[in-house]
Amino acid sequence: MYIADIVLKFIIFILQKIILPIFPNEVADFSIVQWNTFLQGTLRHNFAWALSGMNAFFNIQLIFILILVIFTAEICYWGVRAGIFIINLIRGSGA
């Protein structure tokens, strides 16, 4: 057992026992299977059919990338805000 192993095992322990359990596997009443069924069902074909026309006028790939960037940025932002709020709530700073 070397020092790097000990450090990494400590990080793994923190990740597995403290960080990972914070994240739920899925949202209650809206499972990942439901989400996938929704996306991969009629919606996907409707989108593909509808966007086939728009593809001639717009850079659809760019639009997808921008939507994903906005989506991810907003989730991260509100995640951080929620974390700070909870920390302040526990600290009792009156946030």
Add this chain to the structure above:
Amino acid sequence: MFVTSFQKKNLYGVILSLILGFSTLLYPFFISASGEGILDDDFETYNLGDLAGQGDWSGDGDTFWKVADTRPHKGVKSAYIDSYSDLTKGVWKIGEEKSTGIQSAWVNFSEVKGGGNPIFSPVFELLGWDHVSDVWRWLNSYGIKFNSSTSKWEFGYYDLNNQWVVLDPDVSQDEWHSIEAEFDEPNWQYRLRLDTLEGGDWSDWIPFHFDYYKDYIDSVGAFRMESRGQEVWVDTIDGEVVPVCELGHCSICTYQEQCESVGCFWWFEEEWYGKLYPWEGCSEPPSGGGWEEECGAFNKCQYCLTQELCEAQWNCEWVNKYDLGEKCYNKMPAYPPEQEEWQTCEFDDCEELGLPEKWICFLGNQMKGIFCPSQETLVSLQDTLNSFKYKFPFNYLSSTTYFFNSIKNDLNDEKEIDFKIWGKPATMNFDFLDMVVKVGGVEETLGNLIKDFSTLLIVIPFSVYMVAFIKRFWR
């Protein structure tokens, strides 16, 4: 910190840009895809009043069926019956004769109004032409029926013994439900599905009635709807041809050989939102440009357009498989090879040394160990980090990413699109985009110019959004 009106305007501008952007994105969803089948009807062009006599609808005497604008599914009109009578009231229409297809309709009904036992809300029938006796014969009977003992509406059908078979015991009233019947006349059977958009599944195949007419009837060609003792709305009657596995309908091909034999491409991915569901399927062959960079990703052989590129990839082969010309195919469904082992340090063997050398050797190994974790620990760390992929929100995000990627792959570059607006068929032609124009002495297609311009229009509001987003952190 106070928000100035100037900042508000900036934010409103961003929101407005986003709303406009999304509205533009979503506009085609208000246009319904056209279908072929025995019957399409949305009642929009009819006059309010009796349905029988309009649009080739016929009724059984005084049918009670009306065209109304009180509860449409789409547009402003729907077929409506308010039959307090205990007699069955039906209307029917002859369409195009088909041996296979899907006939769907949307239904909506209110609380029980009385009259009749049982109460239908409504029941549909498919009819076939008996060319020996020259009459239309009903082949099945399915729909919504009220169960007075449970006081619930049921979705089901009448079996060969005329017994009601329940497929869904509780269908909500005052909401629109889609009812689909896929018919397969050559095999004398049909199957049913309720609420497709909410994930409804097909029933098992059900035999048509009157087997002894089988030889006299070649197709399904008419649709009948009837109601008894109930207030019912019917709208968006739509017929579709059941697609077969062929180019243009690649996604319905179910296995690799079938898929590739018609010129489609079979793909599979190790994971798309985790290893819970290995994902594979059939897709249209790549067309147009822009796909070349996909060649080289595991199991995406179809994007390698030359033999050299193809054969350089893992699990790809350049062959003429089904007399469709030489193409790049996945060899066999297989997952990418395991990742190579991590490069780890080699430690000195201290066992056979004397005590002082052993200590020095041990310390040397410890110094190396600061920077060189063991293989086992690295794999464990990788597995732990991978575990985040299966946690919310990362699994939902990767699923959404996969959704967008699959749409990107599904897009077709046809220059002509058939569609319907409020039931009127039309065609959109994009040939004009190939026109070559000269800008600043450089020749460029009109399509590219429009795309570049629209890209600029999209990037500008996005930049404004990003600036506003970054500024949020300094509030």
